[in-house]
Amino acid sequence: MSRELTREEKAAIRKLVTSMCANYDRGYGCLPLDCECYMLGKCYTGALCRYFREAVLPLDPALEAALCSEGPPPDFKPCPVCGGPVPMDGRQAYCSQRCAQAARRRQKRDFMRKTRSRTVDN
Incomplete structure (x- = not known):
């Protein structure tokens, strides 16, 4: 059809x-x-x-x-890292493994900055 x-x-x-x-x-x-x-x-x-x-x-x-x-055409959401298409059919959050790794690095970096700023303030 x-x-x-x-x-x-x-x-x-x-x-x-x-x-x-x-x-x-x-x-x-x-x-x-x-x-x-x-x-x-x-x-x-x-x-x-x-x-x-x-x-x-x-x-x-x-x-x-x-x-x-x-x-009908499937729905896609934008990748939070690069803006590429990510299917909305499951738990996939990023368009590729490369974007997932970049997001994880960013999350770790932000966590470490937050942790360091707490230890400096005390």
Whole structure:
């Protein structure tokens, strides 16, 4: 069952195709097809360009989850460290292990500063 793409999803697809797709050329369109890129005129989820689906779409995990899942687009919350998409389906708080480590370092640093300031005041 396909659904209509939202304005934000269409904009994200256009941005990915024009900036990251190796088959896209501004002057010629889609190089293997010698016509306008199929993904630029996409209005519904469903069939995607194979190269776009396998090579370009993984660069935007939120868009990939929205296009490849059935039903309404999934909800995402922003990562508190970098602002990237974090799925709201479980206990995951950060978008990657790198952001989780950065947040933990920041928490430890703040705790140690607080502890040091207490010992200096006494």
